[in-house]
Amino acid sequence: MKQHIHNIRVYYEDTDAGGIVYYANYLKFFERARTEWLRSFGTEQDILLEHSVGFVVKRVEMDNHAPARFNQLLRIESEIVELKRASLVFKQIVIGPNEQRLVSALIRVACVNMSNMKPQAIPKMILGEFTRVI
Secondary structure, three states, X not given: OOEEEEEEXXXXXXXXXXXXXOOOHHHXXXXXXXXXHHHHOOOOHHHHHHOOEEEEEEEEEEEEOOXXXXXXXXXXXXXXXXXXXXXXXXXXXXXXXXXXXXXXEEEEEEEEEOOOOEXXXXXXXXXXXXXXXX
């Protein structure tokens, strides 16, 4: 499973007055897709948080190619393109109707100790899963 797929429906709350997805909401869509990918490995973020392990977004580079609209079903494709000891980079793409690329992003995520917000190594179990898919 090199690439993870997550489908999201565009709700009214995701759009502006013209029925077009507000740009910042794509970040929410990307976050949900990454969370579901972790879940597919059997990793729940609330369990990680109980152990003071968190993943935080460090950098986002996003390009908007075409708008998504109210009530469309979108496909979020996620792929790990770089994996380091305490961080990783996801390439995420929003695909709309007719296989049109709507948004693409590179998102750097860091693993941190939530008690002091300092970087820490990605837990071995999760790192092993990430290593299998790159």
